[in-house]
Amino acid sequence: MNDELRTLWKEANETIPDQGTWDVNHHRKRTSDRISKGLRVGITIDIIIKFVIAIAAFFLFITSGFDPSYVLLTIISLILLILMVAIGIVSKKKLDAISPDLPIVKRLERKLTFMKSTYRLNMISGALTAPLFVFTGNCYYFHYKYGELMFNDPVILVFITLAFIIAYAAQYPIYHLQVKELEEAVGDLDENKAITIDAAKSKQKGIYSSLMMIGIVILIVMLILFFIL
Amino acid sequence: MRINDEKQFEYLIVENHALIMKVCLMFHHDRNGQEDLFQDICVNIWKGLSSFKGNASISTWLYRVALNTALAEKRKLKNDPMLFAAEIQDIPEELPEAKSDKVQALYAGIDHLKPTEKAIIFLYLEEKTYKQIAEIIGITEKNISVKLVRIKRKLEDTINSYLTKRGTKR
Numbered sequence: 001m002n003d004e005l006r007t008l009w010k011e012a013n014e015t016i017p018d019q020g021t022w023d024v025n026h027h028r029k030r031t032s033d034r035i036s037k038g039l040r041v042g043i044t045i046d047i048i049i050k051f052v053i054a055i056a057a058f059f060l061f062i063t064s065g066f067d068p069s070y071v072l073l074t075i076i077s078l079i080l081l082i083l084m085v086a087i088g089i090v091s092k093k094k095l096d097a098i099s100p101d102l103p104i105v106k107r108l109e110r111k112l113t114f115m116k117s118t119y120r121l122n123m124i125s126g127a128l129t130a131p132l133f134v135f136t137g138n139c140y141y142f143h144y145k146y147g148e149l150m151f152n153d154p155v156i157l158v159f160i161t162l163a164f165i166i167a168y169a170a171q172y173p174i175y176h177l178q179v180k181e182l183e184e185a186v187g188d189l190d191e192n193k194a195i196t197i198d199a200a201k202s203k204q205k206g207i208y209s210s211l212m213m214i215g216i217v218i219l220i221v222m223l224i225l226f227f228i229l
Numbered sequence: 230m231r232i233n234d235e236k237q238f239e240y241l242i243v244e245n246h247a248l249i250m251k252v253c254l255m256f257h258h259d260r261n262g263q264e265d266l267f268q269d270i271c272v273n274i275w276k277g278l279s280s281f282k283g284n285a286s287i288s289t290w291l292y293r294v295a296l297n298t299a300l301a302e303k304r305k306l307k308n309d310p311m312l313f314a315a316e317i318q319d320i321p322e323e324l325p326e327a328k329s330d331k332v333q334a335l336y337a338g339i340d341h342l343k344p345t346e347k348a349i350i351f352l353y354l355e356e357k358t359y360k361q362i363a364e365i366i367g368i369t370e371k372n373i374s375v376k377l378v379r380i381k382r383k384l385e386d387t388i389n390s391y392l393t394k395r396g397t398k399r
Contacts, residue, residue, distance in 0.1 A: 108300075
């Protein structure tokens with residue numbers, strides 16, 4: 001059977017179609033099509049939204065007549081913006097650094113590690129857009145309705161937290177599917193070694209990412225509480 | 230893009246056209262899919278050419294790049310419902326390019342394999358040694374031999390069942 005398989009394979013490939021020719025224009029077109037898809041676009045859109053929010057916050061600061069109580073809002077927005085842009089750039093660089101000339105199992109492992117560490121952090125960054133939007137939106141509402149920021153109502157804090165949780169939870173099922181699929185692929189190739197080696201690495205990085213996430217959430221909550229008190 | 234690099238790249242593509250096309254045919258039945266994968270593999274060869282240090286043979290390196298690209302593309306496809314649906318629609322009932330029932334059965338058998346299994350059996354069919362396959366895939370020779378036994382059994386079952394349905398004796 002073994003030889004027969006190889007003989008059949010030879011028969012199947014006696015004449016290779018000559019359709020495959022390197023065409024840089026074809027590639028450019030496809031690349032430009034692909035730019036509108038996937039992680040890179042997600043990161044870019046997220047950065048743009050955060051940038052718009054930051055501008056809105058800054059605009060509010062100016063229209064408030066440089067009221068010191070609005071400074072914090074601007075600072076929060078700008079810090080988050082810089083942090084998220086940095087995370088986005090690092091994520092993109094790390095993704096690009098996974099070379100296609102690595103042994104197959106190594107490449108899959110690296111993608112898995114990326115998904116379980118850097119990408120998770122990126123998900124947190126993406127999820128923070130929603131509470132940032134709610135927070136800034138509320139600032140505008142209070143400013144134009146009451147002429148001052150009134151964050152002494154815990155319901156607002158609840159909505160801001162909910163916005164983060166919902167945004168994060170919405171991304172999670174897709175993320176989970178992608179990770180599962182990569183784990184299956186690594187497991188298919190090296191069921192003895194790959195998962196265990198990578199599990200240790202990704203667990204460590206996962207803990208780091210979770211701590212970052214908790215840190216960011218605590219920072220936001222503290223800043224908002226600072227407003228209330 | 231330096232002229233020497235460009236020439237080296239073009240030479241590599243021309244010299245290894247058959248290898249790249251075989252990977253494309255293994256992972257795609259439709260012409261568009263094959264064409265797209267071909268371009269992707271070329272792009273990755275170009276990107277990797279400057280970092281190729283000659284630690285592995287150029288053939289091993291090319292197989293790695295081609296198969297990594299094909300596997301990455303399959304994953305992307307699976308994660309994009311629109312593209313995945315288009316790919317399903319593209320699979321013809323009669324497999325193209327197949328010359329005999331047995332060859333069609335081989336393609337049908339390959340179709341039933343997981344992408345990573347396709348990569349391993351592809352290297353086996355290309356008459357690579359276990360050592361070479363292990364080097365390209367990145368797992369041990371022992372592991373490769375175990376996997377190949379399973380994959381060949383799976384392939385043989387599908388081929389037999391395909392030929393039985395067609396009423397062709399092996």
